[in-house]
Amino acid sequence: TGLTSLDYGFVNTAPTRSKITFIDGEAGILRYRGYPIEQLAANSSFLEVAYLLINGELPTADELASFDERIRRHTLLHEDLRSFFNALPHDAHPMSVLSSAVSALSTFYQDSLSIHDPEQVELSTIRLLAKLPVIAAYAHKKSLGQAFLYPDNSLSFVDNFLRLNFGTLAEPYEINPTVSKALDRLLILHADHEQNASTSTVRLVGSTQANLFASVSAGINALYGPLHGGANEAVLDMLATIRDSGEGVQRFVERVKNKEDGVRLMGFGHRVYKNYDPRAKLVKESADAVLADLGVHDPLLDIAKELEQIALDDDYFIQRKLYPNVDFYTGVIYKAMGFPTRMFTVLFAIGRLPGWIAHWRELNADPATKIGRPQQLYVGEPERQYPTR
Ligand code: CMC
Numbered sequence: 001t002g003l004t005s006l007d008y009g010f011v012n013t014a015p016t017r018s019k020i021t022f023i024d025g026e027a028g029i030l031r032y033r034g035y036p037i038e039q040l041a042a043n044s045s046f047l048e049v050a051y052l053l054i055n056g057e058l059p060t061a062d063e064l065a066s067f068d069e070r071i072r073r074h075t076l077l078h079e080d081l082r083s084f085f086n087a088l089p090h091d092a093h094p095m096s097v098l099s100s101a102v103s104a105l106s107t108f109y110q111d112s113l114s115i116h117d118p119e120q121v122e123l124s125t126i127r128l129l130a131k132l133p134v135i136a137a138y139a140h141k142k143s144l145g146q147a148f149l150y151p152d153n154s155l156s157f158v159d160n161f162l163r164l165n166f167g168t169l170a171e172p173y174e175i176n177p178t179v180s181k182a183l184d185r186l187l188i189l190h191a192d193h194e195q196n197a198s199t200s201t202v203r204l205v206g207s208t209q210a211n212l213f214a215s216v217s218a219g220i221n222a223l224y225g226p227l228h229g230g231a232n233e234a235v236l237d238m239l240a241t242i243r244d245s246g247e248g249v250q251r252f253v254e255r256v257k258n259k260e261d262g263v264r265l266m267g268f269g270h271r272v273y274k275n276y277d278p279r280a281k282l283v284k285e286s287a288d289a290v291l292a293d294l295g296v297h298d299p300l301l302d303i304a305k306e307l308e309q310i311a312l313d314d315d316y317f318i319q320r321k322l323y324p325n326v327d328f329y330t331g332v333i334y335k336a337m338g339f340p341t342r343m344f345t346v347l348f349a350i351g352r353l354p355g356w357i358a359h360w361r362e363l364n365a366d367p368a369t370k371i372g373r374p375q376q377l378y379v380g381e382p383e384r385q386y387p388t389r
Contacts, residue, residue: 003375011271014195015372016203020053020358021194025272030279032192033057041282046187047071047157050129050354053192054361068157074130075151075160077138078108085142094139094346095224101135102128103217112211115364124212125357132353133157136346137164143342158184161350166338178293179337182286183347186330189279190351192358196271198222198229202356204372206363219356220349226266229327229348235267236331236341239300242307249306257316265311267328269320279326287329296336304332 007013022031030037033052040049044058051059051067059067084104088097106112109127114120138148147169151160159175162183167173193199201222206215223229242252256265270277291301308324311317327348334344363369 003377006377009271010200013374015200016195016363016366017368018194018359018362019056020355020362021192023194023272025270025274028273028276028278030193037189037278038282041185041188044188046184046191046351049188049191050357053354053358054125070126071130071157072153072160074127075134075153077131077134081105081108082138082148085138085148088142090142090145092139092142093224094136094143094342095220095230095349097139097142098132098136098346098349099217099220099224101139102132102213102220105131105213106211109213112213115209115211121212121361121364125361128212128216128357129353133161133350134164136343136350137161139346140165140340140343143340156180158187165343176294178290182290182333183337185286186283186333186347187351189282189326190348192352192355196228197225198352199356199359203359203363206360207369207372209364212357212360215360216353216356219352223349223352224345229345229352231266231325231327232331232334232344232348233341235304235327236300236335236344238266239303239307239331242303243299249303249310253307253310253314257314265307265317265322267325267331268311268317269322270325273323273325274321276323277325280324280328283326283329283333284324287333290333291336294336298332298336300335301329301332304329 005012020033022034023029032040032049033056035052035058040052044052047068048059048064051064081101081104084101085097088100105127109124111120112124112127134151141148141164149164149167149169152163153160155163155175158180162175162180163173195203198219202215202219205218206212226234242249253265255261255263287301291298308328311322317323330348331341331344334347335341339347
């Protein structure tokens with residue numbers, strides 16, 4: 001059938017060229033548009049990184065100001081979209097709420113179907129960057145049974161988001177600059193990671209010429225799984241289970257090594273990083289700093305550190321090149337900021353949005369793009385005859 005190789009998990013398949021992100025998994029290198037992640041995390045802002053990923057170059061001060069301004073102007077959700085949240089159960093997982101509402105954006109902005117019109121693509125880009133944090137915060141508020149706030153466009157991207165999550169109608173919300181800075185940095189660290197499962201999903205859906213909102217809502221669903229973005233939520237559940245069970249970290253590690261009930265050390269291992277995940281290093285620094293700044297002592301952070309130490313010294317993990325990944329310490333930080341566990345993957349989605357948008361736009365601008373259509377190796381029955389009864 002012309003099939004040349006069987007490739008479970010697309011370990012050896014490159015369906016595209018890309019100029020967006022460079023990863024060297026052996027050396028632990030991650031660069032967005034050529035800039036090392038460490039330099040971006042230290043000096044940039046999430047919106048600047050979003051601009052860089054989407055447009056290919058860092059913005060000038062004026063370009064950044066105008067990008068920021070356009071995003072602020074588009075934060076409001078249509079009132080009918082606000083009421084759309086009422087149709088969903090209050091205990092829905094916020095990731096499901098997020099993907100449903102992003103999918104619904106296509107119904108409110110039907111001009112987004114004009115994917116070959118650059119102005120429309122730019123408008124859909126701005127709308128999505130502006131509205132996803134608001135949708136995310138409403139998913140959170142809904143789970144609490146609290147009233148939705150309207151965005152306050154005098155606030156920065158991250159501060160607006162924090163207020164929408166933690167502010168109430170009853171009292172003014174005070175921004176904590178430590179939280180704001182740390183969240184901005186975490187969003188930068190998540191902003192792109194080349195052909196991971198959710199980005200590949202965005203590209204595959206986009207390759208059918210589906211619009212940006214449809215493609216990104218598919219990406220959100222791909223991110224939801226515990227082996228991908230859902231790992232940050234799964235890490236915290238794992239740490240809490242270790243704490244509550246009283247079984248001890250060493251015993252838990254033994255269960256992982258014996259593959260009892262398929263239990264894995266969540267937040268460990270990566271398809272491409274076989275040395276260390278450079279993002280994990282930066283996140284770990286943040287975890288210590290943020291918790292110290294907020295005056296939070298979380299025993300789960302102690303368990304995480306003990307778990308990391310035991311695993312890094314253990315042959316099982318050494319031989320398989322399993323190291324902490326970006327998700328290992330993020331949950332502890334999000335928890336200290338006050339986010340419930342079920343919001344963690346939603347925060348990942350907000351961070352990854354510029355990457356998804358950049359890939360969707362790169363795909364559509366590339367004349368070599370073809371509809372994605374993998375092959376298979378058929379191992380079923382040969383032809384047989386329908387029985388005559
Ligand atoms: N705990 C215990 N064993 C593991 C783990 C883990 N976290 N990860 C991989 N292994 C073992 C696996 O059992 C296999 O062992 P064996 O050779 O004896 O069968 C070996 O290591 C290779 O694993 P694999 O599943 O073939 O590796 P992969 O490249 O397909 O999977 C991964 C990568 C990230 C899905 C996997 O490491 C994993 O499940 N990690 C836990 C979930 C997680 O933290 N995901 C977040 C990834 S980073 C951010 C993101 O993408 O969201």
